[in-house]
Amino acid sequence: MLKSYNTAFKLVRHMATSASKSPKLTDVFIVGGGPAGLGLATGIKTSSKLKHLNTVLVDGGDIKGKVAPFYDNPPDFYTNRVVSVTHPTREFIEDKLGATLRKDRIMSYDGICVTDGVSKGLIDMERPGMAWMVEILNVQSSLLNRINQLKPSGFNLLDKTKVVDIKYSDPEDASSWILVSLDNGETYKTRLLIGADGFNSRVKTFSGILSQGWFYNKSAVVATMKLDMEPLKIRGWQRFLPTGPIAHLPLPGDNATLVWSTTNELAKLLTSIPVEQFTELVNAAFVLEDVDMKYYYNQLMNGKMTTTELKEDVQFRTNQILASLSDESMADDIYPPPITDVLDHTRAKFPLKLFHADTYCQERIALLGDAAHATHPLAGQGLNMGLCDTDALVRALESATDRGLDVGSLFALEPFWSERYPINCKLLSLADNCHKIYSNTFPPIVGMRTLGANIINQIGPIKDYISGTLSYSGKY
């Protein structure tokens, strides 16, 4: 029984490979169904100038089964990849692409309170409607929902499918159309290949485009948190600890999301201790002194402290600090609302890095989103940069179409990269290095580099970044 099934399977495989001999022609081939890739597909199929372009999108993940259903059937908890969506990004998603985010799952917030874990400095930025906290799944599924509504012709979404090979149709000619082979046996020949395939972009590797940057030797721990009650003022909280910033950002109701950047070693500890201990540490990190935190890390690492002991100690020291305030009601203005719980399965960590591709395009290839740049979540710009890139690419393709250009030619793609590169450079705090990159004397940094908290200074005056950058993605 098993054997005959196997033969049947092989036969199908065989047919699939023989079918691959004649590649299917397409205008745009998008690798990656993250926010950037889906945004571009929606942009092309929404634009009256571009919708004639045959478009294929592939993603290795289960987009139709796991991402799309979020829109009509979201889980009863908040997922852990939450981003701060800025005004230009929201305008692009809703006005230009015509997608509607699930309103019940986004949270508008009115500013951010930044404190310094060492010097007790505090910057309180009130800015009504500064930005929105949105789950990445909300963005992706809204875009998918919009594509479904459009019922576009000439569009094909292939999920659970991986790219296995990329090459030029004429190996001698780097401006020839590109052949993309998939693990389902199909091959496409495309006018334009889009790398929206995230940090480890296969398209970028094929293109040979180099990047500048480094790993921070640090990680971000993310999690969805429960508060003891719904806060009155809706704002974000960020505290700069010597190990990196910790951020507490609002979600609807009594929910909040955490992004805690710290050393790799501590990130490992934070994701492995019981969730009750983690909860205590989050509360402590926003109030207590660095020496206290160091003490807890040490004790927990060596297994010398029980959950109850930790809880009592944090409680005691917190009360001491609150008692020292001239007016106890001040606490609500300088400390975030305490959390009561963390959803254990939402606790995750990912390595921090800063990378910027030297260019985003060449003949027949454009890189979008994380494939072109990866950033520290501190500035909350990863997704915003990706979608602003997408916006610029859609506009470049529209103007190229008006002028009868080949939309896969570098000449057509250039305006996209020349618009976005300087802005992203600024956002990536690489502004100082830009001229070096431009003049091409900057050797690729391959080794690891630890910048510690210094990177924060490079990102520019904190206040500027909060008020302008964070809400407008560096556009204004």
Place this chain on the structure above:
Amino acid sequence: MNRMQCLKSIKVRRSPWILTRFKSTDASASEVEHFRNLAPTWWDTHGNQRILHLMNLARLDFIQRNIRNTIKIENSDIYVPGFNYKKFLPKDISTAVQEEFDNEIEKILISRKLKVLDVGCGGGILAESMGRLPYVQHVTGVDLTKDCIEVAKLHAKKDPALKGKLTYELKAVEDVEPNEGYDIVTCFEMLEHVDSPSSILSHSWRKLKPNGILFISTINKDLISWFTTIFMGEYVLKIVPVGTHHLNKYVNSKDIIKWFQSTVPNKYQVMDVKGTMYLPFKAWVEHNCSDVGNYFLAIKKLPK
């Protein structure tokens, strides 16, 4: 000024040593040679033809605008936006209005299936762009430099979307068939390279259908032109190959219009005339001084 005088005023003195001429619209032998040398790099958008590729963007903007301006919307369901309407309507409504309006124009245009003749097509930069416009059914490109025609043919093969939409021929404009067979005739950056611009004009005009549009661009004969196109362009900034231009061949926009006045009076309408200039390292921009430097001209052939 009578017709003869007018013709003379724009006719360029022929080099006496070119004795054997078999076509009135022939480009001079040295011009053919010059463009033959350029042929291999014609499509290098980052090489010495970059400025021409950039200019092509401005040409297309000029052409698209003028073609769209000839379309009248007769569908009474479509709201035709008036002047400044964006100020009075909410953003989403004004966007929707504009979109509906644009779509209607596009629909009408596509039904017209325009035929284009590109005179002096070179390596096909303009012809390909025109060929990709959804409302253009076919483009015929003619040129007298064999290598350019070959480059154009080869390049068009790279894009399957152009299949069947382009024909390139090594031919003088007077040999193009048929007369009154084209909705659009273009003479871009070519009058300044021929010995007898007036015969190019008259043959091109003949190929145009009634209501068709002749698009011309060339360079005024003035000091500014010499300074920008020859001195700066060829010698200082070196963005154009040396030997591309000859001031004595430049043609003034006023003279072209005078030629129409005296040759086909009452049968033409000047739709648009715009100066255009290159902002170094940026783009070509339009301006209203059409009698200095480079310019674009759109002239409509009125029905009999």
